[in-house]
Amino acid sequence: AQTVTQSQPEMSVQEAETVTLSCTYDTSESDYYLFWYKQPPSRQMILVIRQEAYKQQNATENRFSVNFQKAAKSFSLKISDSQLGDAAMYFCAYRSDNTNAGKSTFGDGTTLTVKP
Amino acid sequence: EAGVAQSPRYKIIEKRQSVAFWCNPISGHATLYWYQQILGQGPKLLIQFQNNGVVDDSQLPKDRFSAERLKGVDSTLKIQPAKLEDSAVYLCASSVRGTIYNEQFFGPGTRLTVL
Numbered sequence: 001a002q003t004v005t006q007s008q009p010e011m012s013v014q015e016a017e018t019v020t021l022s023c024t025y026d027t028s029e030s031d032y033y034l035f036w037y038k039q040p041p042s043r044q045m046i047l048v049i050r051q052e053a054y055k056q057q058n059a060t061e062n063r064f065s066v067n068f069q070k071a072a073k074s075f076s077l078k079i080s081d082s083q084l085g086d087a088a089m090y091f092c093a094y095r096s097d098n099t100n101a102g103k104s105t106f107g108d109g110t111t112l113t114v115k116p
Numbered sequence: 117e118a119g120v121a122q123s124p125r126y127k128i129i130e131k132r133q134s135v136a137f138w139c140n141p142i143s144g145h146a147t148l149y150w151y152q153q154i155l156g157q158g159p160k161l162l163i164q165f166q167n168n169g170v171v172d173d174s175q176l177p178k179d180r181f182s183a184e185r186l187k188g189v190d191s192t193l194k195i196q197p198a199k200l201e202d203s204a205v206y207l208c209a210s211s212v213r214g215t216i217y218n219e220q221f222f223g224p225g226t227r228l229t230v231l
Contacts, residue, residue, distance in 0.1 A: 044120075044222050044223065044224050095216050102164055103172055106160070
């Protein structure tokens with residue numbers, strides 16, 4: 001079974017600084033997608049960024065970018081120019097076509113605090 | 117475009133009681149998911165529907181949990197009887213289809229406390 005591990009339960013960053021959240025996963029499959037989700041306190045979980053495993057180029061969405069290391073099974077999220085609104089729980093998730101393509105396996109999350 | 121709606125937002129019950137949660141997905145989304153998120157953990161898929169058929173319910177505790185999606189739109193998740201360990205946030209999500217790349221849109225969740 002696929003597993004997703006987020007080793008940093010909590011992280012903090014100063015406003016306008018850069019922070020990197022770590023994620024590792026375990027799989028024997030070659031084709032899969034990886035996702036980062038943001039869950040603000042008492043608000044909906046939203047998709048931040050996704051990466052297709054067959055793509056070597058790292059995904060980027062404005063201030064959010066990933067460092068995808070397929071061989072190392074690592075998928076970190078970098079947030080540049082951190083803003084107060086970035087404070088939230090961040091979840092890394094994995095999805096593959098092996099059995100149920102829609103099923104996401106989530107890590108246990110990293111709580112990000114942004115200090116003014 | 118309206119998002120995924122869930123109700124109630126909060127529910128407190130005593131163990132052995134029954135409870136039901138309701139979800140209205142985004143219009144036109146064929147796939148609906150129910151996730152259980154225990155405090156301090158990531159969401160875990162309980163059941164996935166494609167229209168009104170079940171795609172995956174491998175992690176649904178079927179002795180106490182049930183779910184249905186009549187007419188392929190709204191869905192209800194029921195717990196009967198509830199246990200202390202069922203205390204969690206129950207998230208509903210929907211997507212256009214249940215493919216590997218389709219974005220899943222989440223509702224605000226229902227926070228269940230079992231005393």
